[in-house]
Every structure is written in C-alpha cells, then in structure tokens.
Amino acid sequence: MALTYWIRHKQGIERECRSASFYRDLFAEFLATFILMTVQCSLPADWGKDNVGTVVQVSLGMSFVVGATAWTLGDFGGAHMNPAVTLSMLLSGRITVLRAALYAASQCSGSIAAASFIDYVHPENYTGTLAATLLHPQVTAWKGVLIETWLTFVLVLTILGATDRVRKAHVYMPTLIIAMAVGIGVSCGYNSTGGSMNPARSLGPAVVKALWADHWVYWVGPLTGSALATFVYHVMLDRVDNPGRRRTREGNYGKEEKKGDNDADIQRLTSL
Numbered sequence: 130m131a132l133t134y135w136i137r138h139k140q141g142i143e144r145e146c147r148s149a150s151f152y153r154d155l156f157a158e159f160l161a162t163f164i165l166m167t168v169q170c171s172l173p174a175d176w177g178k179d180n181v182g183t184v185v186q187v188s189l190g191m192s193f194v195v196g197a198t199a200w201t202l203g204d205f206g207g208a209h210m211n212p213a214v215t216l217s218m219l220l221s222g223r224i225t226v227l228r229a230a231l232y233a234a235s236q237c238s239g240s241i242a243a244a245s246f247i248d249y250v251h252p253e254n255y256t257g258t259l260a261a262t263l264l265h266p267q268v269t270a271w272k273g274v275l276i277e278t279w280l281t282f283v284l285v286l287t288i289l290g291a292t293d294r295v296r297k298a299h300v301y302m303p304t305l306i307i308a309m310a311v312g313i314g315v316s317c318g319y320n321s322t323g324g325s326m327n328p329a330r331s332l333g334p335a336v337v338k339a340l341w342a343d344h345w346v347y348w349v350g351p352l353t354g355s356a357l358a359t360f361v362y363h364v365m366l367d368r369v370d371n372p373g374r375r376r377t378r379e380g381n382y383g384k385e386e387k388k389g390d391n392d393a394d395i396q397r398l399t400s401l
Contacts, residue, residue, distance in 0.1 A: 142225050142226070142227045145225060145227060145228060146227075151228070153205060153206070154205055154206025154207070154228075155206070155231055155232070155235050156235075157202050157205035157206045157208065158206055158207070158208070158209065158210070158232050158235040158236060158239070159235040159236070159238055159239040159242075160202065160239065161198050161199075161202045161208040161209075161210045161239070162210045162235065162236045162238075162239030162240055162243070162329055163239040163240075163242055163243045163246075164194065164198050164243075165191075165194055165195065165198055165210045165239075165240075165243070165330070166239065166240045166243030166244060166247075166329075166330065166333050167243045167246060167247055168190060168191070168194040169187075169190075169191060169194075169243075169260055169330060170243060170244055170247040170248075170259045170260050170333070170334065171247055172186055172187050172190045172191075172260060184315075184316055184319040184320070185316075187260070187315055187319065187324075188311075188312045188313075188315040188316040188319065188324075189312060191311055191312065191315050192308045192309065192311050192312035192315075193308070195210070195304075195307065195308045195311045196304050196305060196307070196308035198210065199304040199307070199308075200302070200304050203304065206232075207224075207232075209232060209236070210236060210239075210327070210329070211236065211326070211327040211328075211329060211330070211351075212232075212233040212236055212237070212327070212328045212329055212351075212352070213281050213284075213285065213326065213327060213328065213351040213352055213354065213355035214285065214288060214355065215229050215232045215233055215236070216229065216352055216355045216356065216359075217285045217288070217289065217355045217356075217358065217359045220355075220356060220359045220360075220363075221289070221359055221363060233329075236329040237328075237329050237332050237333075239329070240329040240330060240332050240333030241332065241333045241336050241337070242333075243333055244259050244333035244334050244336065244337040244338075245333075245337050247259060248337050248338075256338075258334060258338055258340060259333070259334040259337060259338055260323075260334060261323075261331070261334035261335055261338055261340045262322060262323030262324075262325040262330070262331045262334070262335075262347055263323060263340065263342065263343075264321070264322055264323075264342070264343050264346065265320060265321050265322075268321045268322065270343045270345075270346055272321075273321070273322045273343060273346040273350065274346050274349050274350045274353070275350070276318055276321050276322050276350070277318070277322055277325060277326065277346060277347060277349075277350025277351050277354065278349075278350045278351070278353045278354040278357070279354065280314040280317060280318045280322075280324060280326050280350075280351075280354065281314075281326045281350065281351040281352075281353075281354030281355055281358070282354035282355075282357050282358045282361075283310065283313070283314060283354075283358075284307075284310050284311065284314050284326050284354075284358075285354065285355045285358035285359065286358040286361065286362055287306060287307060287310040288303075288307055288310070289358065289359065289362040289363075290362065291303040291306040291307055293367075311326075314326050322346070322347075322350075325347045325350075325351065326351050326354075327347075327351060328347055328348045328351055328352065330347075331344065331347035331348075332344075332347075
C-alpha cells in the first residue's frame with residue numbers, strides 16, 4: 130500500500146511539474162499572501178510607536194481580507210495564505226509534497242515582500258513594528274505555543290468542517306465561515322500572542338523589522354495545531370461512522386463522493 134501510494138504521489142508530482150496551472154497556482158498563492166499582509170501591516174490607523182492597532186480593528190480587518198481574497202483568488206490553487214493550512218491539506222491527501230513545499234515558500238515570500246512594501250511606502254518613523262506578533266511580557270514561550278496551537282486547531286478544524294460537502298451536502302460560501310473563525314482567533318489571541326495562527330504572517334514583519342524574539346513559537350504552535358486538527362477531524366471524527374472513507378490521490382472520497390465534488394470549496398481553503 131505504501132509503495133503504491135508513493136508511486137502515485139510521484140506521478141502526481143511529475144504531472145504538476147508539466148502543468149502551466151501549477152506555476153499559476155504558486156503565483157496566486159504569493160499574490161494572495163501579499164494582499165493579506167499588506168492589509169495586516171497597514172491596519173493600525175494610529176501611526177504610534179507600537180503600531181499594533183486595536184483588537185476590533187485588527188480582527189475585523191483580517192476577517193474581511195481573508196474572506197475577500199479567498200473568494201477572489203481561491204479558484205487558482207486554494208489561496209491558503211498560511212503554511213499551517215497547507216500542512217493540513219498535505220496531511221489530508223489533497224496536495225502533493227512538492228506543492229505543499231512550494232506553497233509555503235510562496236506564502237513566506239509574499240509575506241516578506243508585503244512587509245517590505247508597507248515599510249517602504251510609509252514614513253520611516255511611523256512604521257512601528259509592522260504589526261509584528263510578539264508575546265505579552267507575562268506570557269512565557271511555551272504558553273505562547275499552547276495558545277497558538279489551540280487557536281490554529283480551532284481554525285483548521287473549522288476549515289475542514291466548512292468544506293466537507295460529503296457531510297453538509299451543500300455549503301454556502303465556506304469562506305464566510307472561515308473568515309469568522311479567523312476573526313475569533315485574532316480576538317482571542319490578540320493580547321497574549323497577537324493571534325497569528327500563521328507562520329508566514331509572523332515571518333514578514335519579523336524579517337523586515339528584525340524582531341526575532343520567540344519567533345519559533347509562531348511556527349511550532351500553528352503547525353502543531355494544524356496537524357492535531359487534521360488528525361482529530363479525519364481519524365477521530367470522520368472515520369468513526371465512515372470507516373471506508375479514504376482519500377484518493379485526486380483528493381476525493383471513493384464511492385461516496387464523485388470526482389470534483391469538493392474541488393470548488395477546497396479551492397477556497399484559506400486562513401489568516
């Protein structure tokens with residue numbers, strides 16, 4: 130079984146490398162993350178020293194940009210905008226290892242480019258931290274990991290559930306549900322960790338402003354939360370009453386789901 134899987138996976142990678150749409154999807158992922166991060170870094174209306182904005186301002190702004198960008202660019206590769214979401218799609222069998230790795234690279238590049246752009250166009254003494262994610266002084270690094278793990282767990286679980294058309298028959302605008310989850314996550318984690326849930330979101334401002342304190346927290350937490358959510362949804366929840374429901378290499382569920390049923394919604398699997 131394992132050998133057959135890897136042979137098919139390798140064949141899928143070879144097909145991707147020969148497809149023009151694959152490279153289009155990589156650009157779309159870069160562009161989506163660039164848009165996300167230009168908004169994130171620009172949200173604070175007060176050009177004060179800290180430049181972090183208010184919790185309502187940031188949570189609503191990020192919800193809106195996630196929903197709008199995902200709906201606009203989601204048909205071109207998914208508009209994940211988040212390595213944690215991409216990891217979940219990889220573990221779910223929806224994308225190949227190559228696509229996952231290059232998506233993450235595109236997301237990180239888009240974040241750095243966006244932070245650099247906003248830092249350049251704003252007055253030098255008003256850019257602040259570019260909304261960098263930093264731990265509250267009373268929150269230790271490991272508590273930060275737990276917070277980011279939990280927030281990302283909720284986000285990714287929402288994404289998996291909102292786009293599961295086998296169970297819901299029809300989902301109206303899953304991006305709306307996902308955008309709401311983003312806003313909730315930002316609101317809950319804003320004062321403690323910044324509510325990142327997204328390694329790429331934390332990377333751009335950190336690179337441009339050289340703010341690396343506890344940066345590893347924003348990788349370990351979200352990626353762990355994503356992996357846990359994927360395991361819980363597909364193994365502990367989904368497979369209990371559907372033991373034969375397994376992903377094919379195309380990303381579909383055997384006889385219970387016709388090929389392509391999930392594609393339209395999966396293309397809009399986005400997050401902060």
